[in-house]
Amino acid sequence: MRILAIDPGYDRLGIAVVEGDPSRPALLWSDCVQPEKGTVEERLACVSLAVRDAVAKYAPDALGIETLFFSINKKTALGVAEARGAVLAAAGIASLPVIECSPQQVKLAVTGYGGADKKAVAQMIPRLLSLPEKKRLDDELDAIAIGITALANGTRRH
Numbered sequence: 324m325r326i327l328a329i330d331p332g333y334d335r336l337g338i339a340v341v342e343g344d345p346s347r348p349a350l351l352w353s354d355c356v357q358p359e360k361g362t363v364e365e366r367l368a369c370v371s372l373a374v375r376d377a378v379a380k381y382a383p384d385a386l387g388i389e390t391l392f393f394s395i396n397k398k399t400a401l402g403v404a405e406a407r408g409a410v411l412a413a414a415g416i417a418s419l420p421v422i423e424c425s426p427q428q429v430k431l432a433v434t435g436y437g438g439a440d441k442k443a444v445a446q447m448i449p450r451l452l453s454l455p456e457k458k459r460l461d462d463e464l465d466a467i468a469i470g471i472t473a474l475a476n477g478t479r480r481h
Contacts, residue, residue: 324477325351326422327383328470329374329410330462331391333402334358336370336410337462340381341452341470348452348471351381355463367409374413386414387422387473389429389465422473429465432472444468 330337339353358369377383388411391404414421427437433447445464448454451471 324385324474325381325383326385326387326470326473326477327374327377327381327419328387328466328473330389330465330469331370331403331407331410332462333366333370333399333406335460335462336373336406337460337464337466337469338373338377339463339466339470340377340383341467341474343474345471345475345477348474350452350454350467350470352377353459353463353467355460363405367405370406371409371413374410375417378413378417378419383419385420385422385473385477386410387424387469388414389469390423390425422476424469424472424476428476429468429472432475433468441465 325340325342328339328341334357336356338356340351341348342351343349356370356373358366391407411421430439430444431437433444441461448464448467
């Protein structure tokens, strides 16, 4: 199974393609998309196009995305919700099934503990799959973790 995994964000979108068996995932590609400052519609178009391009290039079987986590900052949550909508619309246009993963599911799948912190998740990722050397932002690592989780939950769509 091949998963296009997305950590949705308005300023930064983590994106990864993970495939294989849940016990032996493989990373095909990952990146962090950072839309240029501009209008809301231009930024969301950039998010949607990044997803569309990844679908065209990697032909995933499903899209894995983290469920919306409401933070204290409502402005940030709104931007993430809008980016998530752009991602889901791109998935719908491509007829891609969507696998939603909660933050707790991601932590559990990657570390074995649903209350793990971001640092523990980031430290486990290179132990679960071969991670080519490069500088990665948290959003990109989060997308890889979502991909690993979506592989494990792939037959259970939410």
